[in-house]
Amino acid sequence: MLGQLMFDVLKLTPAHTMSTLVVLGAITDGLGLYEPLIEFAGAGATVPITSFGNALVHGALAELKRDGWIGVVTGIFEVTSAGISAGIIFSFLASLFFKPKG
Amino acid sequence: MLKGYQSWQFENRPVITSTATVVGPEEGRGPLGNTFDIVHEDMRLGQDSWEKAERTMMEEAAKLAVEKAGLTQEKINFFVGGDLMNQIVSSSFSARTLSVPYFGLFGACSTSMESLALAAFIVNSGGADAVLAGTCSHNCTAEKQYRYPTEYGSQKPPTAQYTVTGAGACVVRPQGEGPVIEAATIGRVIDMGMTDPFNMGAAMAPAAVDTIEAHFRDLQRGPEDYDMIVTGDLAAVGKRIADDLFEKHNIDMHKTHFDDCGLMIYDRDKQPVNAGASGCACSAVVTYGHLMNQLRKGELRRILVVATGALLSPLTVQQGESIPCIAHAVSIESTT
Numbered sequence: 001m002l003g004q005l006m007f008d009v010l011k012l013t014p015a016h017t018m019s020t021l022v023v024l025g026a027i028t029d030g031l032g033l034y035e036p037l038i039e040f041a042g043a044g045a046t047v048p049i050t051s052f053g054n055a056l057v058h059g060a061l062a063e064l065k066r067d068g069w070i071g072v073v074t075g076i077f078e079v080t081s082a083g084i085s086a087g088i089i090f091s092f093l094a095s096l097f098f099k100p101k102g
Numbered sequence: 103m104l105k106g107y108q109s110w111q112f113e114n115r116p117v118i119t120s121t122a123t124v125v126g127p128e129e130g131r132g133p134l135g136n137t138f139d140i141v142h143e144d145m146r147l148g149q150d151s152w153e154k155a156e157r158t159m160m161e162e163a164a165k166l167a168v169e170k171a172g173l174t175q176e177k178i179n180f181f182v183g184g185d186l187m188n189q190i191v192s193s194s195f196s197a198r199t200l201s202v203p204y205f206g207l208f209g210a211c212s213t214s215m216e217s218l219a220l221a222a223f224i225v226n227s228g229g230a231d232a233v234l235a236g237t238c239s240h241n242c243t244a245e246k247q248y249r250y251p252t253e254y255g256s257q258k259p260p261t262a263q264y265t266v267t268g269a270g271a272c273v274v275r276p277q278g279e280g281p282v283i284e285a286a287t288i289g290r291v292i293d294m295g296m297t298d299p300f301n302m303g304a305a306m307a308p309a310a311v312d313t314i315e316a317h318f319r320d321l322q323r324g325p326e327d328y329d330m331i332v333t334g335d336l337a338a339v340g341k342r343i344a345d346d347l348f349e350k351h352n353i354d355m356h357k358t359h360f361d362d363c364g365l366m367i368y369d370r371d372k373q374p375v376n377a378g379a380s381g382c383a384c385s386a387v388v389t390y391g392h393l394m395n396q397l398r399k400g401e402l403r404r405i406l407v408v409a410t411g412a413l414l415s416p417l418t419v420q421q422g423e424s425i426p427c428i429a430h431a432v433s434i435e436s437t438t
Contacts, residue, residue: 007257011298014256101152102242102251 018049025053034058048083055079103226106320109287116225118218118434119278121390122166124159126241126267128375129387132368137391138268139166145242145267153187156240159269159383160185160196164236171232171273178202178273179230182221184213185382186239186265188247193237202234211306211335212289212411213237214270214386215430219286221274222432228276236271239381248299248416261301263337264375266367270386272394281397284404285321285433289313291413293426299419303340303364303377306410309427310336311347314408317431318353325358329402332393334385334409334429335364337378363388385409393434400438407432 006017028034034054038045045051056076063075077084105111123138130141140162147155160183168175181200183193184207197204209216217235224230242252244265250256274283292312296305310333318324325331336344341362348355363385364378389407396402408431419425 008259014250014254100251100253101146102246102253 021049022053022056025050026057027053029054029057052080052083055083105285106316108290108316109285109320110219110223110226111285111321112222112226112283114226114276115282115284116222116274116276117278117280117282117437118272118394119275119280120167120170121270121272121394122163122170123387123391124163124166124269125383125387128241128264128373129266129268129367132373134367134388134392137395138387139163139391152240152242152246153191156185156187156238156243156269157192157195159240159267160192160236160238160271161199163238163269163271164196164200164234167234167236167271167273171275171278173232173273175200175202178232178234180205180221180224181234181236182207182217182224183234183236184208184217185237186210186244186247196238200234209409209428209430210411210413211239211380211382211384212409212428212430213382214334214389215286215407215409215432216288218272218274218283218432219288219430221272222283222286225274225276231275233274234271235274236269237382237386238269239265239267239383241265241267241381244381248414258376259300260376261298261304261339262376263302263335263364263378263380264368265381266379266384266387268381268383268387270383270390272390279437281394281434281436283432284435285317287313287317287320287431289316289429289431291426291428293424295424297419297422297424299414299425301339302380302412302425303335303337304343305340305425306412306427306429307336307340307343307347309429310334310340310408310410311344311351313429313431314406315351315353317406317433325353325355325360328358328404328406328433330359330361330393330405331355332360332366332385332388332405332407333362333364334407334411335378335380336362336410337364337380338370339377340410341365366392397434397436398438400436402436404433404435407434
């Protein structure tokens with residue numbers, strides 16, 4: 001619903017909408033508000049795309065605690081690696097079988 | 103010749119001796135489906151890209167118009183055309199196939215009447231014996247270039263318009279059988295500061311009103327002098343704005359039949375076209391098909407076709423610029 005409002009009222013493009021939601025997820029987690037949101041909304045808050053922002057920050061914070069500052073860089077991909085790798089692998093597979101015409 | 107400030111009255115009355123229209127499946131299913139010469143069931147026309155499909159339609163329409171005029175390509179002195187693609191490739195590549203001396207125009211969706219007005223001007227002044235005017239657009243090429251690739255499946259607001267897949271062409275000659283081009287008004291570029299590319303009708307409406315008013319002023323006419331006044335592709339939102347503007351300017355459009363090609367070509371209740379149609383081919387195929395038929399039968403005596411164009415580029419939209427718009431009007435008279 002938030003995304004639809006951003007589309008229709010704020011006239012944002014799909015790309016802007018998606019990026020904004022990721023950043024929102026990241027900020028909420030940074031403030032420590034995302035976990036309570038998951039407890040309240042359950043699966044609704046753990047699906048993309050705000051959850052991706054949440055996962056990015058979550059991973060970074062976890063590794064920051066474990067490895068120090070270098071963990072901020074390595075931790076970003078710790079939790080999100082499944083999503084990113086799946087994205088790359090499935091796009092590759094799709095590109096083998098389909099030829100987009102636009 | 104020059105009449106008033108921005109209009110031409112053609113004293114030699116150039117004749118539209120033939121017209122040809124080619125459309126895609128959605129247009130064929132619309133209420134004007136049986137007025138088109140060729141209806142393609144395949145959006146791609148058997149080509150391997152949308153762009154090639156678009157120019158194939160342009161070539162078909164051009165060849166058919168020449169054939170219907172009883173001419174061969176060598177007898178055509180000039181081809182005046184344009185389209186929506188970057189560097190107007192559809193028209194230029196069609197001109198390559200036709201191998202006819204060529205004027206390339208960019209007037210976005212106003213190209214249909216811009217090319218017809220220029221063709222009439224050339225013929226009226228003795229500059230040619232036969233001029234081919236035409237334009238084309240394709241739903242998928244326009245979506246790809248101006249918005250998002252169709253396969254991306256991006257959402258659209260209800261104000262968005264559906265680009266017509268089709269091509270329209272006509273042959274203009276000094277003498278012959280057919281409706282005559284009697285006058286034309288060339289529009290100014292009007293920009294009211296609209297920035298939403300999904301609401302082009304609203305951006306173009308003020309340009310249409312400006313050109314129609316200029317036409318009335320230059321030729322000292324009013325709405326009552328026309329059986330019908332049609333705008334190019336204002337669609338539902340733009341047409342309503344135009345109605346309001348005319349009312350505000352005290353021009354009684356109820357004295358004529360005021361309609362919009364963007365609302366005529368599709369059945370909006372049954373077809374997924376949001377606010378209505380747009381695209382270069384919209385006004386071209388409605389004028390060269392349905393309206394020409396009525397002029398030839400004498401059911402309409404004199405009409406004013408006001409093709410409207412939004413002169414934006416994807417880059418200017420991304421940079422947040424407003425959408426400049428234009429409209430060109432051509433008055434066509436029945437001779438039967």
